[in-house]
Amino acid sequence: MKKLFAEFFGTFWLVFGGCGSALLAAGIPELGIGFTGVSLAFGLTVLTMAYAVGHISGGHFNPAVSIGLWIGGRFPAKELAPYIVSQCVGAVVAAGTLYLILSGKSGFEIDPTQAGAFASNGYDSFSPQGFSITSAFVAEYVLTLFFLIIILGATDKLANGKFAGLAIGLALTLIHLISIPITNTSVNPARSLSQAIFVGGEPLAQVWLFWVAPILGAITGGLIYKNFLGDNK
Structure with missing residues (x-):
């Protein structure tokens, strides 16, 4: 149960901190953190929780990461x-908390016809810069693939685990610096699902891509590291 609580709190923090920075702090005139700030916020959520609870659960906070680690031989199937x-x-509880906070602002409402509404992910007209479904799929696949290679490499027994x-x-x-304009960045099915649930409409209909592409990318990354990069001795 400790492992599951650690994954709950870690994923909550990722969505609350990452999506929260986009919703609450990115667009404030002159003082907003902007594109770079949101990217950094997502990275900081994982960094801080990796050190806070990573020793308990492994610090996945992402279904694609869990699947990729299983494929890479680092995680048992029974715990998936x-x-x-x-x-x-x-992730959903974090999104609900953000919704509750934003509801306290006069005039707040979620427009399900707007790209990036409630920090949701999307493609075609729901991509921040109008990228196609193919572009979105390739970006999410490739970025998650490399994310898994980095995770597996950084946590390898031969690596310096402190870093x-x-x-x-x-x-x-x-990853966020690269792909926010393309899909609003997922590489994490739980993060995508949580926001899409509150938006509904087309963003919810498109959430399948943000499960399929990251999971396929994670599987590929896990296989590449296990078979070509890891120590198989």
Whole structure:
């Protein structure tokens, strides 16, 4: 149960801190943190929770990461479903908390026809810069693939484990710097689902891509590291 609580709180913090920074702090005139600040916020959520609870659960906070670690031989199959459920619940509770906070602002409402509404992910007209479904799929696939290679490499028994959280957090920052204009950045099915539930409409209909592409990317990354990069001796 400690592992599942750790995944719940870690994923809550990721969504609350990352999506919260986009919703609450990014667009304030002259003082807003902007594109770079949101990217850094997502990285900081993972970095801080990796050191806070990573020693308890492994610090996945992402269904795609759990699946990729399983494929890479670092995580038992029997724990996959409980981890994924804990991550999704943590993400949805975080999104609900953000909704409750934003509801206290006069005039707040979610427009399900707007790209990036409530920090949701999307493609075509729901992409921040109008990128196609193909572009969105390729970006989410490739970025999650490399995210898994970084995670597996940074946590390898031959690596300096003290810096694993830093490397992984900075990797997520870089991923957001690359892909916010494309999909509003997912690489995390739980993060995408939590926001889409509150938006509904087309963003919810498009959430399938933000499960399929990251999971396929994670599987590929896990296989690449296990077979070509890891120490198989």
